[in-house]
Amino acid sequence: MPSSRKGSPTIGIDLGTTYSCVAVWKDNQVEIITNDQGNRTTPSCVAFTDAERLIGDGAKNQIARNAANTIYIEIIDAKRLIGRRFSDVEVYDDMKLWPFNVIEGTNDNPNIVVTYNGYEQRFSAEEILSMVKTKMKEVAEAYIGDTVKDVVITVPAYFNDCQRQATKDAATIAGLNVLRMINEPTAAVIAYGVGNMSSFNRKRNVLVFDLGGGTFDVSLLTISKQGTFKVKAVAGDTHLGGEDFDNRMVTYCIEDFKRTWDLDVTGNKRAMTRLKDECEKAKRVLSYATQTSIELDSFHEGIDFSMKITRAKFEQLNMNLFKKCINHLETCLTDAKMEKSSIQEVILVGGSTRIPKVQHMLQEFFDGKELCKSINPDEVVAYGGSRSFIISGIPPAPKGVSVVEHCFEIDENGILTITAKIVSTGKTEKLSLMNLSGRLSNQEIEKMVKDAKKFKHEDNEFKRKAEAYNALDDIIYDLKKKIKRNDMPPKDLKNVENAIDDTIEWLSTGKVAAVDKIERKKDYLDFISRLAFSNVFFTLPLAGCTNGCGLRLRIY
Known part of the structure; x- marks a missing residue:
């Protein structure tokens, strides 16, 4: 872990899609800190009522008590807005199922709209993320008994420059100084290796299959006898995860209700919030049971809703998504120029890897190989995104005349900076990057x-x-x-x-x-x-x- 200021404790935060956790290095070991409810993990969600803002357990409990007067935002939804424009098709599709409103902000940036303290307020995705980080900071400070500033944050390997910078911005807004961001597959292998060092007495190829709540990452790492890690290939999908599996069930229920009653429920935010919550619960139940029920009293216009759903039906609704995971796995192996027989360990990360069909298809792909399930899948999650930028500062000249020598640097956090020498002037400059996906300016962050x-x-x-x-x-x-x-x-x-x-x-x-x-x-x-x-x-x-x-x- 990178060193912090003298005498100042450094914490590690895993901002998960459904739950987050915070840890501190104590007595030569990592200790997961329990929150004020005595739990090792805290729900990654924020809720707004007319009078207050709730984060974590309070937000989760509030939605069950008072869904009608609560704007409930899960971190998974906020993360799906990072690096995207309001006009993106993906944002438009997601908005149909979100229980909160999203409007167009400056520079085509999406803003989440809430009513808080009697006023309409707009928040960027980074601000919502920062609220949960602030909560985790408070959890750590209550345990340590000291102010915390320095933090190490895990990020998905598939995160690119835009999303890494957004993660860093969210930490800054929360009053934290990011010492280092490490890739989650690397963190997962480290966590696995700490308890299994005897396994690393020879070179090994380890595949991390990370299916979280919002995106999917598959990473192939080679571990040397000395314990050094080298990432050979990464593949994945920025819009594939547990949220999508839930939404397939939500859509199925909406269509069933419409067929039965000829009523469209999608405009009823409270009903949609309740349905989404019940579908998520049903998905979890179907990981250990073959059948469950989705039941909602006074669902829409005073009409009750009830439906039985089997594990087989859930698998049928999501089969093409499960197959996409395997396709990305094949891409990762191809990019690494490796055969599946050369993989010694397959590590499962992310809550969605609990789905039996996912495990079955993965084990079948690797010819019956035993999967490593020893790591808590809720502590490491995967998210990805896209980013584009333009370079400014080149003096005007006829086409083909200007020559620029570029130096691209990626720091230890994976953030890109570009230095360029403009040959016509002989001057070396660090060029500014303009993020077309909506990176926050220094003034906005302040x-x-x-x-x-x-x-x-x-x-x-x-x-x-x-x-x-x-x-x-x-x-x-x-x-x-x-x-x-x-x-x-x-x-x-x-x-x-x-x-x-x-x-x-x-x-x-x-x-x-x-x-x-x-x-x-x-x-x-x-x-x-x-x-x-x-x-x-x-x-x-x-x-x-x-x-x-x-x-x-x-x-x-």
Whole structure:
């Protein structure tokens, strides 16, 4: 792991499509950090309501409780927007099934639209990604007990310059300094090798089959006896993964509902969110069961929806997608100029590799070879993308006259920079890159960093208010119990009851008050109760007393 600032801890973040995790190097080993719910992984999702922003478990729970008033964004959807234009066909097709709105921003960039704190706000895909990274940063800081700045991030091998830079931008917005980005297949082999070093006493060819939630990567690496890794070939699809398998089921259900009721549900965002969630659950169940049901009460226009789906039907709906995975596998072997018989290990990575048909087809391709399933498939995911750029700075000249000597450099993070010597001027310059897919400018990143700090402040204020309201509810509950079990003068009792009723009425208005006003209400109740209970006595029975005698005590 690259060294960080002196005394500053360095964390590793795996931003997964469905779940993310964060780790720290401690006591000469990697330790996965549990979040505030005690879980080793955190849902990779963000939810917005009229009053608050939720990230992780809170967002996942919110969509189940209040789908109608929640804008729910999964990281997989945000990642599918990175490096794309609003006018791209892929974006248009995905938008039909997303439970949130996407509009055209500046330079044909897609923007996610949400209503937050009473206002319509637009977010780039990088900003949504940064929100989950901020959450993982907070998880690490709570465990370490110190501020975290430096991070190592895993990225898909198929990520190109645009998406690597977008990943780095998202980390910057989250207040993190990226020391290094490492390719996920390499990370997977390292993770496998740590527990199996005896396997690497000779040169081995390892294939990493990485089928995640959004894209598919297959990478072929050669590991020397010394333990050095060399990537021989990479293939994959930027738009193939668990999300696509879910969408096949979603489309199947939509068509069935339309045939039965002659109703189109695609315009009902809440219904689409619920259906997509149920289809994802059904997919998971079908990995260990041969049949399951998709059932939704009051699905659309008060009509219930129910459908039984078998594993065989799920496989039929997705068979051409499964075959595409095998086709990419063949391409990878061809590019590496290797026969499948020369592969010693096949490592499964990504949650979608749990699908039995995928495992069966892969094992069949490798003539029954045992697949390596020892790595947690949710910790390494694969995503890919496309990028194009133009070079500016060449002086005007007739066609064929200007000569430019180029030097292309790819740094350790896989990010491309170009230096050029313009022969006609003799001047060497580092040329600017203009990303036609919508790379963020420095000014945009700076604004997003400021916005992220503002959102964080608003989150903290909302949390403080929630805690203050809860404390006020607690004191009302305690006072009600006290006045039931204690005798006090009628005047004092009336004062306490009036104070309780006034506070309950104030709470029932639903007005969002400042924290200090809520605390003043609590302090007032405390004051009234102390005055009232200072005049309350109760009798502690003593041994041998049969006529109510005992020790008389005052309550404070």
